[in-house]
Amino acid sequence: xxxxxxxxxxxxxxxxxxxxxxxxxxxxxxxxxxxxxxxxxxxxxxxxxxxxxxxxxxxxxxxxxxxxxxxxxxxxxxxxxxxxxxxxxxxxxxxxxxxxxxxxxxxxxxxxxxxxxxxxxxxxxxxxxxxxxxxxxxxxxxxxxxxxxxxxxxxxxxxxxxxxxxxxxxxxxxxxxxxxxxxxxxxxxxxxxxxxxxxxxxxxxxxxxxxxxxxxxxxxxxxxxxxxxxxxxxxxxxxxxxxxxxxxxxxxxxxxxxxxxxxxxxxxxxxxxxxxxxxxxxxxxxxxxxxxxxxxxxxxxxxxxxxxxxxxxxxxxxxxxxxxxxxxxxxxxxxxxxxxxxxxxxxxxxxxxxxxxxxxxxxxxx
Amino acid sequence: xxxxxxxxxxxxxxxxxxxxxxxxxxxxxxxxxxxxxxxxxxxxxxxxxxxxxxxxxxxxxxxxxxxxxxxxxxxxxxxxxxxxxxxxxxxxxxxxxxxxxxxxxxxxxxxxxxxxxxxxxxxxxxxxxxxxxxxxx
Numbered sequence: 001x002x003x004x005x006x007x008x009x010x011x012x013x014x015x016x017x018x019x020x021x022x023x024x025x026x027x028x029x030x031x032x033x034x035x036x037x038x039x040x041x042x043x044x045x046x047x048x049x050x051x052x053x054x055x056x057x058x059x060x061x062x063x064x065x066x067x068x069x070x071x072x073x074x075x076x077x078x079x080x081x082x083x084x085x086x087x088x089x090x091x092x093x094x095x096x097x098x099x100x101x102x103x104x105x106x107x108x109x110x111x112x113x114x115x116x117x118x119x120x121x122x123x124x125x126x127x128x129x130x131x132x133x134x135x136x137x138x139x140x141x142x143x144x145x146x147x148x149x150x151x152x153x154x155x156x157x158x159x160x161x162x163x164x165x166x167x168x169x170x171x172x173x174x175x176x177x178x179x180x181x182x183x184x185x186x187x188x189x190x191x192x193x194x195x196x197x198x199x200x201x202x203x204x205x206x207x208x209x210x211x212x213x214x215x216x217x218x219x220x221x222x223x224x225x226x227x228x229x230x231x232x233x234x235x236x237x238x239x240x241x242x243x244x245x246x247x248x249x250x251x252x253x254x255x256x257x258x259x260x261x262x263x264x265x266x267x268x269x270x271x272x273x274x275x276x277x278x279x280x281x282x283x284x285x286x287x288x289x290x291x292x293x294x295x296x297x298x299x300x301x302x303x304x305x306x307x308x309x310x311x312x313x314x315x316x317x318x319x320x321x322x323x324x325x326x327x328x329x330x331x332x333x334x335x336x337x338x339x340x341x342x343x344x345x346x347x348x349x350x351x352x353x354x355x356x357x358x359x360x361x362x363x364x365x366x
Numbered sequence: 367x368x369x370x371x372x373x374x375x376x377x378x379x380x381x382x383x384x385x386x387x388x389x390x391x392x393x394x395x396x397x398x399x400x401x402x403x404x405x406x407x408x409x410x411x412x413x414x415x416x417x418x419x420x421x422x423x424x425x426x427x428x429x430x431x432x433x434x435x436x437x438x439x440x441x442x443x444x445x446x447x448x449x450x451x452x453x454x455x456x457x458x459x460x461x462x463x464x465x466x467x468x469x470x471x472x473x474x475x476x477x478x479x480x481x482x483x484x485x486x487x488x489x490x491x492x493x494x495x496x497x498x499x500x501x502x503x
Binding site for chain 1: 443
């Protein structure tokens with residue numbers, strides 16, 4: 001192929017800074033080796049990762065593009081997309097005015113593995129590698145506390161280990177968990193995050209054995225992508241209606257890579273039902289939508305593309321301008337460009353809140 | 367509109383493409399079986415670079431379960447979100463009536479003619495015995 005590399009484009013507004021709350025640097029199992037005991041390295045290389053899904057190797061659905069990545073994100077020197085810091089800098093971190101980018105590692109991390117102890121060992125290794133392999137090389141890259149969330153005790157240990165470490169931005173869960181996230185078995189995860197002063201980030205996907213939909217397994221990748229919305233609705237409804245936010249008023253939740261168009265109708269529906277069914281959930285002291293507005297943050301990507309931009313603006317207004325944070329999903333194929341994805345009619349102050357200030361405030365970034 | 371010499375013909379063999387810059391605009395030049403086409407490199411959706419995408423066939427389906435694959439290599443897919451465009455027309459696969467990527471006229475000129483002018487090839491060494499791709503932009 002006859003291709004010249006694109007130079008980083010000069011952006012007109014050079015004062016602007018961006019905090020990106022969702023990027024996916026790629027690591028290999030060899031990267032994690034120094035942080036795994038011999039026992040778990042042998043386990044990994046002998047048995048592999050055993051996620052709770054039909055296909056032990058690969059994804060339940062073929063992705064849109066290889067590694068679910070932008071075609072132009074494969075480093076010219078070889079390796080997987082976002083596995084090479086220099087190329088990631090050239091294509092993303094330096095090409096845009098990125099002040100911080102929060103890493104949400106997806107695999108290999110051991111999350112959703114059938115072996116609970118192995119899951120915990122992998123989470124520890126994934127966290128160490130985020131620090132040593134990435135943050136140490138570029139301090140803009142902030143880590144997530146990867147936790148074996150199906151095991152509350154092990155999760156508590158890992159979160160406690162990272163408490164007070166400013167290199168970590170949030171505690172990372174997935175949306176497809178074994179049970180609904182409002183259930184009691186996950187409460188220790190929230191307690192640990194609050195004790196550590198960290199928000200909880202819930203990223204879409206997960207291999208805990210549940211389908212994307214609330215019923216069966218879909219046929220197509222397009223369903224796998226679309227049903228994140230209904231999955232997130234079910235998880236947020238569970239958190240609200242189980243009274244998690246009444247029990248943990250300091251809990252802050254960030255819904256990551258789910259877009260946000262599903263938020264207002266969920267609030268409307270819960271409020272309407274709550275007026276008639278209050279007796280079913282006497283632990284709730286206010287309308288369900290109020291808990292959503294107080295405790296839920298959203299990341300932008302993949303931005304909904306409404307037929308009329310006003311519909312999108314209305315949706316964002318309902319969620320709250322201070323609750324929406326830009327995310328790119330680099331290097332994945334549904335990447336959102338910070339300068340092109342947001343509705344063009346947003347004024348400079350609002351745009352700045354979404355691109356930078358909201359995340360700075362939530363994550364207490366300098 | 368002025369003619370710009372962007373490449374020698376043998377630089378872009380059939381099935382290949384090249385990203386060129388004309389007056390600060392990035393343009394992707396494609397060779398489909400000896401015919402040249404030039405498209406604005408910027409995807410009208412979110413700005414991905416079409417020259418970095420893959421070239422695929424036209425895939426059509428009348429009913430679920432039946433697929434027709436034709437014109438291999440004549441559609442370019444944006445490397446980001448996979449929007450596909452017909453290289454011959456610039457029209458989008460999903461909404462050809464309303465959405466297209468800008469196309470520029472391309473001609474092939476012999477070097478002997480180019481040396482005479484009025485083409486803009488200041489930074490481009492033109493040899494009389496070769497043929498060149500000229501974009502009107």
